[in-house]
Structures are given as structure tokens and as C-alpha cells.
Amino acid sequence: MRRLILIAVPYAWLVALFLVPFAIVFKIALSDPALAIPPYTPTLDLAAGWAGVRDFFTGLDFENFTFLTTDDLYWKAYLSSLQIALISTVLALAVGYPIAYAMARAPDHWRPTLLMLVILPFWTSFLIRVYSWMGILSTEGYLNQLLLGMGVISEPLTILNTNTAVYIGIVYTYLPFMILPIYSALERMDDSLLEAAEDLGCSRFTAFWLVTIPLSKNGIIAGCFLVFIPALGEFVIPSLLGGSDTLMIGKILWEEFFNNRDWPVASAVAVILLLILIIPIVLFQRNEQKQREMDG
Amino acid sequence: MRRFSWFNATSLTLGFAFLYLPMVILIIYSFNESKLVTVWGGFSTKWYGELLGNEAFLDAAWVTIQVAVVSSTIATVLGTMAAYVLVRGGRFLGRTLFSGMIYAPLVMPEVITGLSLLLLFIGIGLDRGIVTIILAHTTFSMCFVSVVVSSRLISFDRSLEEAALDLGCSPFSAFRLVTLPIIAPAVISGWLLAFTLSLDDLVIASFTAGPSATTLPIKIFSAVRLGVSPEINALSTLMIAVVTIGVISASLISKRQLMRQQADEREAERA
Numbered sequence: 027m028r029r030l031i032l033i034a035v036p037y038a039w040l041v042a043l044f045l046v047p048f049a050i051v052f053k054i055a056l057s058d059p060a061l062a063i064p065p066y067t068p069t070l071d072l073a074a075g076w077a078g079v080r081d082f083f084t085g086l087d088f089e090n091f092t093f094l095t096t097d098d099l100y101w102k103a104y105l106s107s108l109q110i111a112l113i114s115t116v117l118a119l120a121v122g123y124p125i126a127y128a129m130a131r132a133p134d135h136w137r138p139t140l141l142m143l144v145i146l147p148f149w150t151s152f153l154i155r156v157y158s159w160m161g162i163l164s165t166e167g168y169l170n171q172l173l174l175g176m177g178v179i180s181e182p183l184t185i186l187n188t189n190t191a192v193y194i195g196i197v198y199t200y201l202p203f204m205i206l207p208i209y210s211a212l213e214r215m216d217d218s219l220l221e222a223a224e225d226l227g228c229s230r231f232t233a234f235w236l237v238t239i240p241l242s243k244n245g246i247i248a249g250c251f252l253v254f255i256p257a258l259g260e261f262v263i264p265s266l267l268g269g270s271d272t273l274m275i276g277k278i279l280w281e282e283f284f285n286n287r288d289w290p291v292a293s294a295v296a297v298i299l300l301l302i303l304i305i306p307i308v309l310f311q312r313n314e315q316k317q318r319e320m321d322g
Numbered sequence: 323m324r325r326f327s328w329f330n331a332t333s334l335t336l337g338f339a340f341l342y343l344p345m346v347i348l349i350i351y352s353f354n355e356s357k358l359v360t361v362w363g364g365f366s367t368k369w370y371g372e373l374l375g376n377e378a379f380l381d382a383a384w385v386t387i388q389v390a391v392v393s394s395t396i397a398t399v400l401g402t403m404a405a406y407v408l409v410r411g412g413r414f415l416g417r418t419l420f421s422g423m424i425y426a427p428l429v430m431p432e433v434i435t436g437l438s439l440l441l442l443f444i445g446i447g448l449d450r451g452i453v454t455i456i457l458a459h460t461t462f463s464m465c466f467v468s469v470v471v472s473s474r475l476i477s478f479d480r481s482l483e484e485a486a487l488d489l490g491c492s493p494f495s496a497f498r499l500v501t502l503p504i505i506a507p508a509v510i511s512g513w514l515l516a517f518t519l520s521l522d523d524l525v526i527a528s529f530t531a532g533p534s535a536t537t538l539p540i541k542i543f544s545a546v547r548l549g550v551s552p553e554i555n556a557l558s559t560l561m562i563a564v565v566t567i568g569v570i571s572a573s574l575i576s577k578r579q580l581m582r583q584q585a586d587e588r589e590a591e592r593a
Binding site: 028029032033035036037039040041043044045046047048050051054121124125127128129131132140142143144146147149150151152153154155157158159160161162164166167168171198201255256258259260261262265266276279280283289292293296299300303307310311 | 327329330331333334337338340341342344345347348351359360400401403404406407411414416420423424425426427429431432433434437438439441442445457458460461464468493494518521522524525529539542543546547549550554555558561562565566568569573
């Protein structure tokens with residue numbers, strides 16, 4: 027009896043506030059837009075009983091989904107989201123790996139402090155961390171002032187409101203997600219393997235390439251997914267740092283919903299974003315599973 | 323022998339400069355006298371004064387704190403129950419679905435979670451306000467709590483609980499007297515995580531908040547969309563200060579606890 031309550035309470039909560047809402051999104055993605063409140067005509071009328079369900083299936087159309095294919099905007103937004111997420115992930119790996127590597131090589135008594143310094147930004151507001159870049163990157167911002175003052179450039183650079191600013195924002199805010207898994211893979215590494223490689227005639231660089239990188243492979247994969255997956259649906263970074271030509275699907279969904287008030291299309295956009303995300307999420311979980319089996 | 327070369331020292335220095343410099347600049351410029359954010363006009367705390375006189379921000383901050391306290395508390399109870407069920411519950415109908423629902427919100431884009439919850443609230447005719455934000459925040463943060471708590475539950479020795487049961491404890495008092503004290507650090511850090519997630523959330527709150535209740539991130543977002551403002555710099559500095567003090571004192575407390583525990587163990591060994 028007690029066990030039943032223990033299972034039922036969180037279960038019911040998640041069904042009611044996680045599963046049912048998704049069913050509603052799917053349902054509305056299949057409804058017709060209308061100028062009303064709520065601004066759509068439901069095509070599934072449960073109150074009419076079986077007749078309503080039958081009407082729903084006979085009248086079923088994917089109008090909102092075909093609408094997404096007729097307008098360039100949407101597929102361009104999906105592609106550009108994928109591109110931005112991919113480039114940012116590669117950049118985050120390039121920036122994060124040396125940091126994780128240096129942390130793992132640091133003297134033992136430094137490591138708890140270094141680890142805390144990487145985790146601390148997680149506890150700081152995401153919004154504020156993105157906002158802090160607006161003052162740095164704007165035309166009259168601190169970066170331009172510095173570069174002009176040093177004489178490196180003669181004209182201020184336009185960085186804010188471009189995709190470059192979005193890359194910087196994503197790398198900056200998600201960098202700890204990249205550093206932590208790589209650090210934990212490198213930290214467990216047995217140094218005698220490196221010594222063996224060098225004894226056998228490897229240069230330090232080849233030893234790094236042939237021993238260290240493969241041993242940190244799982245950390246690299248986990249870090250890349252942890253940056254790529256949230257970057258794909260990102261909304262805050264493109265709206266604060268990106269320009270009007272920065273197309274990201276999270277931003278499109280938001281505008282479709284709040285500005286155009288086209289709920290069925292917003293729902294259809296959400297459904298397709300979810301379908302795209304299933305692939306990296308499944309791959310990520312498989313990688314985690316494999317690693318757990320290896321550890322256990 | 324670990325090597326710590328100039329290369330490693332440089333990457334650490336540059337890496338941490340990258341992580342912290344933007345926030346340091348923000349803090350410095352929050353004490354800027356000038357209205358022009360990028361021009362230094364002398365030291366002043368006037369923006370902090372303006373901020374404390376801004377009722378809209380204070381109201382939003384109060385709503386945010388109420389939402390965070392209530393939602394993280396409910397989320398901790400539900401998340402701990404869910405973790406217990408996942409680790410100790412054995413087999414039950416729909417277990418796969420249940421664990422799927424625990425992990426899915428962790429990777430779900432916020433825009434989708436927000437949209438779907440809003441459509442639910444409209445569907446059942448629940449007016450948007452503080453209650454709907456609390457329901458939304460509880461849902462995603464209970465999943466984070468259950469991940470934190472279940473990792474602690476997996477690693478602890480089950481025989482301790484069995485011993486309590488053998489000695490005549492009811493399952494509930496075995497949980498209260500044996501399991502709960504052992505997993506308490508994870509429960510507390512789960513609560514803290516849920517609390518900060520709730521304080522920080524902009525996207526889901528924007529979908530589920532109504533005109534009657536606005537949270538601080540929503541206010542900040544609508545203010546900074548138009549550009550950098552010295553008042554927001556002051557607000558950000560206060561938030562960074564609160565978080566830093568909180569995290570550092572929490573880590574000092576847990577360090578002291580760890581040391582006390584180690585001292586106890588040494589004492590026990592000697593005895």
C-alpha cells in the first residue's frame with residue numbers, strides 16, 4: 027500500500043504535467059489556426075464521443091506541417107540552428123579541452139579549488155552571464171575600446187547582433203558542461219601509460235595523440251552532447267546577442283507564439299524540433315549507458 | 323610524475339580569465355557614475371539606490387523567491403520519492419515510462435516545456451500566475467532532484483536498511499532513521515539545485531506567468547533586450563554576490579562536516 031503511494035504520487039505528477047502537455051502540443055499541431063481565444067479550432071472534439079474521434083481521423087491533415095515546408099524561413103531556421111549548435115560545440119571543445127587537461131595535470135591540492143571555480147558559474151544566473159557580453163561586444167563596448175586604444179583596429183568591429191556573438195555566448199555559458207566530463211575522464215587516467223608510450227619512443231605529442239585523446243574519448247563525447255543538445259533549442263542567447271538575421275529555431279518558436287500568436291504553427295515547430303533532438307539524445311544516452319557498463 | 327608545464331599554466335589562466343572577466347567587468351561598471359554604460363564617469367553607488375527604489379523589480383524579486391522556495395520544496399519531496407522508487411522500487415507496471423519521464427525533462431528544450439505547460443494550463447482553464455509558475459518549476463526541478471538523490475542511493479549499503487528492518491523497524495521508520503540521514507546531503511543539494519534553477523529560469527516562467535505575477539528574470543530580460551543598463555548591472559552584481567556567498571559558505575560547511583566525520587572515524591578506530 028505504502029509502496030503504491032510512493033510510486034503513484036510522482037508518477038501521476040509527471041503524467042499530468044509532462045506527458046499530457048506533450049499530447050496537447052501534438053494535438054494542437056494538428057488543429058486549424060483561428061482568430062479567437064484560444065487562437066485555434068480544435069479538430070479533436072472529445073465531447074462528441076466516438077463521432078468526434080472519427081471526425082478527427084477522417085479530417086486529419088498535416089496543414090501546419092506542410093505550411094512549414096512552404097515557407098523558407100522554417101527549414102532555414104532548422105538548418106541554421108544545427109549549424110550554430112555544431113560550430114559552437116567544436117569551439118567549446120577547442121577552448122574547453124586545454125582547460126580540462128591543465129586542471130587534471132594541476133597539483134592535487136589545487137584541484138578542488140579549480141573544480142569549484144568551474145562549477146561556480148553554473149550557480150550564477152544564465153541570463154546575467156549572457157547579458158555580461160552585451161557590454162563587451164557592442165560597437166562602443168569594452169572590447170572595441172581596448173582594441174582601438176591599442177591601435178589593433180582603426181574602425182570598431184561589429185560583433186554584437188551577429189552570429190559570432192552567438193557563438194561566443196554559447197561557448198561561454200556552456201563551457202563548464204564541456205570541461206567537467208573531459209576533466210573527470212582525464213583525472214582517472216593512469217599516468218604510467220604515458221610513461222610507457224614515451225619509453226617506447228613516442229614523442230610527447232604522439233603520446234598525447236595516441237594515448238591521452240583516446241582515453242578521454244568518452245568525456246569528449248559526453249561534453250559535446252551536453253553542449254550541442256541545449257544549444258540547438260537555445261532562445262536567450264540568439265535573442266540577446268544575435269542579430270535579426272540570426273535564425274534559431276527556439277527563437278522562431280517564441281516569436282511564432284508570442285508575436286504572431288499562431289499556436290498551431292508554434293506547436294508544429296516544437297514537434298519537429300523534438301524529432302530532430304531525438305537522435306542526439308538517444309546517442310547520448312547510449313554513450314552514458316556504455317560508460318556505466320564499463321565502470322561497473 | 324605529473325607535468326605542469328607553461329602550456330598548462332597558460333591554458334588555466336586564459337580559461338579562467340575567459341570565465342570570470344565578463345562578470346568582473348559587469349561588477350566594476352555597476353559602480354559607474356555615468357549613465358552611459360561604456361564610459362567610466364567615476365565611482366558611485368547611485369544605481370544601487372535607484373534599484374532599491376524600483377518597486378517593479380522588488381515585487382518581481384519577491385515573486386521569484388516565493389516561487390523558488392515553494393517549488394523546490396515540493397520538487398525535493400517528489401524527486402526523492404521518485405529516486406527511491408527508481409533505485410529501490412523493483413519492478414512495476416510502466417517503469418520504463420516512469421524513468422523516461424524522469425530523464426526527459428533534463429534534455430528537453432525549455433521553449434518546448436514552456437509551450438506545452440502553457441497549453442495545458444489553458445486547456446484546463448487554470449489562470450496564469452504564481453501557481454502555474456510553481457507547478458511548472460516543480461515539474462522540471464523534481465527531475466534534477468531525483469537524479470542527484472538516486473546517485474547517492476545507488477552507492478549506499480542496503481544492508482544497513484535491512485538491519486533496521488530485522489531489528490523491528492517499520493519500513494517507514496527505517497527510511498526515516500537510517501536512509502534519510504545518509505542521503506540527507508544529496509537531498510539538501512537537490513533542494514539547492516532546484517532553488518537556483520527556479521531563480522534562474524526565464525523561458526518556462528515567461529510561458530507560464532500571467533500578468534498578475536512576473537518573475538525577476540522576465541523583468542531583467544525585457545529590460546536588457548533594449549540594451550545595457552546600469553541598473554541591471556547593479557542588480558546582476560547583487561545576484562552574483564548572493565550566489566557566491568551562498569556557494570562558498572555551503573562548501574565551507576560541507577568541508578567542516580567532512581573533517582568532523584574523518585575525526586570521528588579516526589576516534590572510532592583508536593577505540
